[in-house]
Amino acid sequence: MxxxxxxxxxxIGSAVLQRLISLPEITSILVxxxxxxxxKNPKIQTVIVEDFHNYKQHELDQLSGAEACIWVLGSAKSGMDVHMDMTMAAAEAFEKMGLGKEGKDFRFVYTSGAFVERDQNKSLWLLSEKRKARGTVEDRVMDLEKQYGQGWKPFIVRPGFVTVREPTLSPILGNLxxxxxxxxxxxxxAAVNGGEKQILDNADLRQYGKAALQRKPSNVLEKQN
Structure with missing residues (x-):
């Protein structure tokens, strides 16, 4: 895949990369x-992108056959140019090159945050403008399925505080x-297997992440024999 x-x-992206490398069913990682x-790893193919707002044809040609995208570009401090403009530019470019139209679902996993708010009329005490702005990005991502057809399957992940490991104060932090x-x-x-739930909150991520780590990796070679 x-x-x-x-x-x-x-x-986060480097951890995702290492996870992709570790799975036998992932044959190519188009970074x-x-x-x-x-x-360096034989699975990794770096696609050098000059402008994340405007993809050139030779860049898109290298993405042919991709079945999913995990979008982790930017951080909480990034502006809407990164969160909205670059995300939508990528989705538009992928759709125009035919991803999601080849008889297989194309899953687009977008990284958001636990405190993002999609309700533009809701009163918020803290960072209201920024949280609602990110909420408009979530709306656009979820609309991709309607906009581009049923072959597109968007997923939004909403992590809370992301830690290197289990923190000392984990009982106090709970699902934060x-x-x-x-x-x-x-x-x-989510990228490999999909799922009915398309917006994954922090508690979902913990549950599904633990389950995925405990699951025995599938062996692609065994399936082919």
């Missing part, structure tokens, strides 16, 4: 990047945090 990955050099990756390994496993599982 071929999967597109953006943001592979970030904290969108402005420069070559330091991580998620270890990055569990988050990466849940995101990859």
């Amino acid at each position: 071929k999967i597109i990955l953006s943001g592979a050099t970030g904290f 969108l990047s402005r420069r070559p990756l330091e991580v 945090y998620v270890p990055v390994g569990e988050l990466a496993a849940a995101m990859v599982d």
